[in-house]
Amino acid sequence: MTESRTIRWDEDADHVVTLVLDDPDQSANTMNAAFIDSLDATVDRLEARRDTLKGVIVASAKKTFFAGGDLRDLIAVTPETAGDSFEAGMRVKRALRRMETLGVPVVAAINGVALGGGYEIALACHHRVVLDRPAARVGLPEVTFGLLPGGGGVTRTVRMFGVAEALRKVLLEGRQYAPADALAAGLVDAVAAGQEELIAKARAFIDAHPESAQPWDARGYRIPGGTPAHPALAAQLPALPAVLRKKLGGAPYPAPRNILAAAVESAQVDVDTAFVIEARYLTDLVTGQTAKNMIQGFFFDLQAVDSGANRPQRIPTRTVTRVAVLGAGMMGAGIAYSCAKAGIEVVLKDVSVEAAERGKAYSAGLLDRAVAKGRTTEAGRAALLARITPTGDAHDLTGCDAVIEAVFEDPELKGKVFLEAEGAVAADALLCSNTSTLPITLLAGAVRRPKDFIGLHFFSPVDKMRLVEIVKGRETGDEALARAFDLVRQIGKTPIVVNDSRGFFTSRVIGRFIDEGVAMVGEGHDPATVEQAAAQAGYPAKVLALMDELTLTLPRRIREETRRAAEEAGEEWRPHPADAVVDRMIDEFGRTGRSGGAGFYEYGDGGRRGRLWPGLREHFTDPALRGQADLEELKERMLFVEALDAVRCLEEGVLTSVADADVGSLLGIGFPAWTGGVLQYVNGYPGGLPGFLARARELRDLHGERFAPPELLIRKAERGETFTDG
Numbered sequence: 001m002t003e004s005r006t007i008r009w010d011e012d013a014d015h016v017v018t019l020v021l022d023d024p025d026q027s028a029n030t031m032n033a034a035f036i037d038s039l040d041a042t043v044d045r046l047e048a049r050r051d052t053l054k055g056v057i058v059a060s061a062k063k064t065f066f067a068g069g070d071l072r073d074l075i076a077v078t079p080e081t082a083g084d085s086f087e088a089g090m091r092v093k094r095a096l097r098r099m100e101t102l103g104v105p106v107v108a109a110i111n112g113v114a115l116g117g118g119y120e121i122a123l124a125c126h127h128r129v130v131l132d133r134p135a136a137r138v139g140l141p142e143v144t145f146g147l148l149p150g151g152g153g154v155t156r157t158v159r160m161f162g163v164a165e166a167l168r169k170v171l172l173e174g175r176q177y178a179p180a181d182a183l184a185a186g187l188v189d190a191v192a193a194g195q196e197e198l199i200a201k202a203r204a205f206i207d208a209h210p211e212s213a214q215p216w217d218a219r220g221y222r223i224p225g226g227t228p229a230h231p232a233l234a235a236q237l238p239a240l241p242a243v244l245r246k247k248l249g250g251a252p253y254p255a256p257r258n259i260l261a262a263a264v265e266s267a268q269v270d271v272d273t274a275f276v277i278e279a280r281y282l283t284d285l286v287t288g289q290t291a292k293n294m295i296q297g298f299f300f301d302l303q304a305v306d307s308g309a310n311r312p313q314r315i316p317t318r319t320v321t322r323v324a325v326l327g328a329g330m331m332g333a334g335i336a337y338s339c340a341k342a343g344i345e346v347v348l349k350d351v352s353v354e355a356a357e358r359g360k361a362y363s364a365g366l367l368d369r370a371v372a373k374g375r376t377t378e379a380g381r382a383a384l385l386a387r388i389t390p391t392g393d394a395h396d397l398t399g400c401d402a403v404i405e406a407v408f409e410d411p412e413l414k415g416k417v418f419l420e421a422e423g424a425v426a427a428d429a430l431l432c433s434n435t436s437t438l439p440i441t442l443l444a445g446a447v448r449r450p451k452d453f454i455g456l457h458f459f460s461p462v463d464k465m466r467l468v469e470i471v472k473g474r475e476t477g478d479e480a481l482a483r484a485f486d487l488v489r490q491i492g493k494t495p496i497v498v499n500d501s502r503g504f505f506t507s508r509v510i511g512r513f514i515d516e517g518v519a520m521v522g523e524g525h526d527p528a529t530v531e532q533a534a535a536q537a538g539y540p541a542k543v544l545a546l547m548d549e550l551t552l553t554l555p556r557r558i559r560e561e562t563r564r565a566a567e568e569a570g571e572e573w574r575p576h577p578a579d580a581v582v583d584r585m586i587d588e589f590g591r592t593g594r595s596g597g598a599g600f601y602e603y604g605d606g607g608r609r610g611r612l613w614p615g616l617r618e619h620f621t622d623p624a625l626r627g628q629a630d631l632e633e634l635k636e637r638m639l640f641v642e643a644l645d646a647v648r649c650l651e652e653g654v655l656t657s658v659a660d661a662d663v664g665s666l667l668g669i670g671f672p673a674w675t676g677g678v679l680q681y682v683n684g685y686p687g688g689l690p691g692f693l694a695r696a697r698e699l700r701d702l703h704g705e706r707f708a709p710p711e712l713l714i715r716k717a718e719r720g721e722t723f724t725d726g
């Protein structure tokens with residue numbers, strides 16, 4: 001018998017075998033060559049013993065149940081090597097299929113994360129039990145990497161839930177389920193409180209269900225909701241592509257389309273043929289650019305950022321125990337909630353205790369919804385709220401080891417509240433400002449310890465947005481940077497690190513996108529076409545709607561300040577074509593954006609966005625352009641202005657890494673996910689950097705100097721390099 005290297009065989013006296021996934025060479029089990037060999041050998045051994053075995057438990061000795069396919073391998077697949085990767089996948093599926101049809105009950109004992117390939121192994125088992133740990137997750141997140149679950153995931157979930165439900169629950173959103181949610185949704189059959197109970201429950205399934213066939217292998221099994229040939233499902237099917245189109249807004253995501261096709265087609269054939277169908281659709285995705293982009297951005301870059309590639313080394317990790325949040329408005333309230341959720345004591349200070357109470361009430365509201373949805377308990381709610389102390393008195397900030405300021409965007413006021421706080425908090429407390437537009441170096445001038453002062457730029461809504469942009473001022477010390485980084489990680493968010501500059505990285509780059517959209521209106525493009533271009537490029541927000549949210553007066557104020565600063569420094573100042581549109585909107589039509597009740601859109605009760613303001617067409621739109629716009633070019637202009645400015649940020653040292661650029665653009669400012677991030681977009685552009693450079697020059701000739709390629713881009717294109725770190 002071949003001894004298996006990565007799968008241990010533990011057999012008890014009742015002839016129940018526990019297969020322990022335990023790769024001796026790695027910290028996690030992955031779908032590598034050694035595993036595939038072991039799986040084959042193990043299934044051979046199971047087959048040889050099928051008459052004497054009572055049952056099989058698939059368990060793991062690692063923290064994660066199984067980590068899935070190796071994305072490094074996947075990103076390297078080319079059309080030439082795609083055949084090998086297809087064959088390796090088929091080999092795994094054949095082995096799991098042999099285990100599934102062995103005639104012996106098989107139960108997955110999921111002790112941690114089982115996502116993608118890990119959950120696909122569990123799906124090949126007849127029953128699934130998951131350990132109730134905060135970190136445990138099950139699901140098929142492949143779509144979020146531009147892929148599809150080609151390890152049997154499409155074939156089996158379609159048979160388990162039906163085509164429409166499988167698409168909704170697991171395939172199209174890539175949702176990762178916590179144990180309780182997974183049980184409620186039917187992704188697992190039981191939840192266990194501890195490791196012993198996990199194995200006991202798995203064992204109980206073997207005793208209770210000696211029958212050992214999957215429902216779909218039983219005679220007369222019907223896929224829930226019917227096969228696509230069934231009238232009921234056939235009637236629903238035509239709507240699915242339309243639903244998908246609506247969801248994607250015309251953005252170029254191949255994975256959802258392939259998933260839809262694979263689900264529908266694989267439901268009409270036998271399991272083995274279905275495996276081939278899903279594998280073909282996967283191969284198509286793996287060899288395309290979108291999956292490579294998304295894996296780079298959402299996996300490798302994110303991993304680099306989260307793991308602290310940017311954190312100064314050799315400074316010990318510190319945790320914050322008590323934080324002062326100054327200002328209990330929209331941002332302060334959200335920051336207080338996120339800190340309290342992470343177990344940090346929060347003193348939430350506003351001008352009065354009543355104002356601070358209102359900020360705390362925001363947390364209560366969020367928690368009410370969480371309790372209603374079963375995401376937390378009444379006790380959890382009470383404990384979190386007890387950690388937030390509202391106050392109007394700076395003396396209550398005593399003992400805080402960090403300060404996060406989120407008062408109005410006014411440098412004088414910010415200076416005043418810091419001065420007040422510094423008198424009360426710990427002598428070495430970390431001092432952070434959540435300003436979105438003011439230079440950190442300027443604000444640092446108002447505190448006693450500028451080396452401990454740093455920008456911590458959160459995004460709204462804070463409880464949902466995962467990114468925090470850490471901004472280093474000129475005098476910020478390494479110690480403060482490391483502490484800020486640790487604080488952001490402590491509250492479970494993703495920190496990018498940038499150097500001080502107007503708008504830092506995120507606000508500066510998203511500003512380019514908004515200006516470009518507004519400039520298009522000024523050129524006479526139909527505003528609806530401009531919004532459509534943003535949606536089709538894959539932006540989650542419409543560009544003119546976004547401008548309204550920000551208010552038109554804010555960019556104008558920043559523009560004026562920047563212009564004055566440039567003039568004082570004797571630098572050249574170039575107006576942007578968007579400026580004239582903004583000025584007319586404010587001065588001629590009194591439309592300042594959503595908060596003013598009128599902007600590019602009309603607004604109803606409670607600030608609800610209505611239709612585009614018809615006056616735009618009357619005053620700005622060139623009838624000759626109607627229906628004549630080159631949508632491709634409008635889309636590219638939006639993507640290019642942002643990408644070119646990100647390259648400039650790197651050139652100027654505002655950004656110090658490519659990963660920060662990609663992650664910041666994906667998680668902070670809605671740069672389209674299919675690109676894998678703003679610099680990965682440049683890398684993945686047809687023709688690579690030279691192709692991108694050539695197109696930038698064309699756009700510059702057509703639309704002006706804002707499309708002029710930065711030196712860094714020219715140099716890298718000439719040297720045949722791409723934007724990568726290290």
Ligand code: NAI
Binds near residue numbers: 327350351405436
């Ligand atoms: P907000 O207007 O909702 O809240 C500001 C709060 O500060 C108010 O509750 C006000 O009573 C309080 N405040 C004023 N003077 C104070 C004092 N002396 N002591 C304590 N509290 C005082 O403003 P928002 O939107 O929360 O913004 C706050 C900061 O966050 C600003 O610097 C803003 O630029 C920044 N920011 C805002 C984002 C957004 O999307 N709104 C995103 C990222 C940063």
